[in-house]
Amino acid sequence: MKLAVAGKGGVGKTSITAWLGDWLARQGQDVWLVDADTALSLGQACGLSRTELPIPLIEREDLVRERIGSGMISLNPQVDDLPEALSVELPGQGPGRKRLLVMGSVSRAGGGCACAANALLKALLLHLVVERGAWVLVDLEAGVEHLGRGTVAHVDGLLMVSDPSWRGLETAAEIRRMAVMLGLATTALVINRLPAGTEPPKFPGLPEQVLTFPSLEGLSQRQLSSPSVLGLPEQAAIDGFCSRFVETLRSGER
Numbered sequence: 510m511k512l513a514v515a516g517k518g519g520v521g522k523t524s525i526t527a528w529l530g531d532w533l534a535r536q537g538q539d540v541w542l543v544d545a546d547t548a549l550s551l552g553q554a555c556g557l558s559r560t561e562l563p564i565p566l567i568e569r570e571d572l573v574r575e576r577i578g579s580g581m582i583s584l585n586p587q588v589d590d591l592p593e594a595l596s597v598e599l600p601g602q603g604p605g606r607k608r609l610l611v612m613g614s615v616s617r618a619g620g621g622c623a624c625a626a627n628a629l630l631k632a633l634l635l636h637l638v639v640e641r642g643a644w645v646l647v648d649l650e651a652g653v654e655h656l657g658r659g660t661v662a663h664v665d666g667l668l669m670v671s672d673p674s675w676r677g678l679e680t681a682a683e684i685r686r687m688a689v690m691l692g693l694a695t696t697a698l699v700i701n702r703l704p705a706g707t708e709p710p711k712f713p714g715l716p717e718q719v720l721t722f723p724s725l726e727g728l729s730q731r732q733l734s735s736p737s738v739l740g741l742p743e744q745a746a747i748d749g750f751c752s753r754f755v756e757t758l759r760s761g762e763r
């Protein structure tokens with residue numbers, strides 16, 4: 510299954526991607542976490558230090574040119590060796606493996622090869638899902654502009670994250686509209702940091718599948734000393750959420 514995680518800035522996309530990836534790996538799944546945001550924070554949220562992050566795909570011009578070509582873009586590039594070549598293993602408790610791939614910032618692509626890099630990423634993600642039956646979780650850049658790029662091609666579902674705010678929900682509704690236009694059937698919304706006892710707000714244009722997640726004191730404390738969002742005291746609440754989320758996705762597919 511390939512999921513992309515989208516939403517307004519700062520609402521918890523990266524944290525939720527890291528939690529889902531970690532939970533799935535503990536359930537025995539092979540998981541590829543893809544950082545498609547320019548801020549490159551997913552690796553650190555998963556416990557890597559800055560120096561351990563993989564080289565972003567977009568900076569591997571040699572590779573992009575070799576596989577995609579520089580004039581006519583190859584639609585069927587060879588990618589089966591690339592996941593291993595480009596990824597870094599993420600620390601975790603297994604039994605499934607967690608690996609990180611980093612897309613990188615389009616502005617750092619030399620000679621405007623961003624669309625070729627996107628084409629290569631698209632082929633790579635498809636290969637992971639189709640040929641290897643892995644889970645792929647793509648942490649997208651904030652906002653809606655990037656949705657038309659290759660990173661969301663062939664996703665099975667779009668997970669929208671919002672804080673309990675009008676603007677966050679407005680962005681989620683806009684993302685959903687685009688998702689429907691792109692033919693993405695399965696969409697779910699997570700309202701993050703909803704205060705206890707508060708009803709999830711009703712906002713027109715949101716998906717039927719809405720889950721909520723509380724604010725975590727342990728995470729607020731952790732963020733003072735580390736960027737990692739894993740191994741928090743609230744592990745049971747996080748695991749419960751991940752399990753409910755995957756069940757919700759599966760019921761949406763039936």
Ligand SMILES: Nc1ncnc2c1ncn2[C@@H]1O[C@H](COP(=O)(O)OP(=O)(O)OP(=O)(O)O)[C@@H](O)[C@H]1O
Nearest residue numbers: 518519520521522523524651702723724725728729
């Ligand atoms: N449920 C939560 N409880 C407490 N803190 C949280 C929660 N969810 C996210 N945060 C904190 O909010 C901040 C933003 O979270 P995160 O980086 O996951 O958001 P994002 O949507 O990926 O942001 P960006 O748009 O910058 O990529 C982080 O400091 C994170 O630790």
Ligand SMILES: [Mg+2]
Nearest residue numbers: 522523546550
């Ligand atoms: Mg983020």
